[in-house]
Amino acid sequence: MCDKGCQYDVNLLARFKVQFPDLAPLIEHLVVVINKLHLQGHKEDCHIVKAPQLTKGCGRTDGEGVERPWPHSNETAKITQDQNPGHRKDTFDDTNADWNYRKQVTMGE
Numbered sequence: 001m002c003d004k005g006c007q008y009d010v011n012l013l014a015r016f017k018v019q020f021p022d023l024a025p026l027i028e029h030l031v032v033v034i035n036k037l038h039l040q041g042h043k044e045d046c047h048i049v050k051a052p053q054l055t056k057g058c059g060r061t062d063g064e065g066v067e068r069p070w071p072h073s074n075e076t077a078k079i080t081q082d083q084n085p086g087h088r089k090d091t092f093d094d095t096n097a098d099w100n101y102r103k104q105v106t107m108g109e
């Protein structure tokens with residue numbers, strides 16, 4: 001069982017060439033990897049081809065950093081459900097900026 005990362009990676013470049021041709025040259029350099037915790041749920045091939053620790057230039061990461069803000073975003077979603085689209089976007093921008101700021105100032109702790 002694979003997730004969106006593996007599924008979208010198959011035709012990603014072809015789709016960008018059709019739908020976003022200006023961005024296609026960037027996608028040619030994109031390497032899709034799967035976060036270490038999520039990798040356990042993938043096919044055996046993905047454990048080699050999509051593993052961050054086996055991908056050149058990926059460095060030492062678990063790749064889970066993109067997942068960590070989700071609980072925070074879910075709480076924000078609850079408080080913004082009655083807001084208009086503009087106000088909702090502003091609230092998400094503010095809370096995401098706060099998340100990024102807190103992440104930066106606590107790095108190395």
Ligand SMILES: [Zn+2]
Pocket residue numbers: 001002003006042043046050
């Ligand atoms: Zn996979």
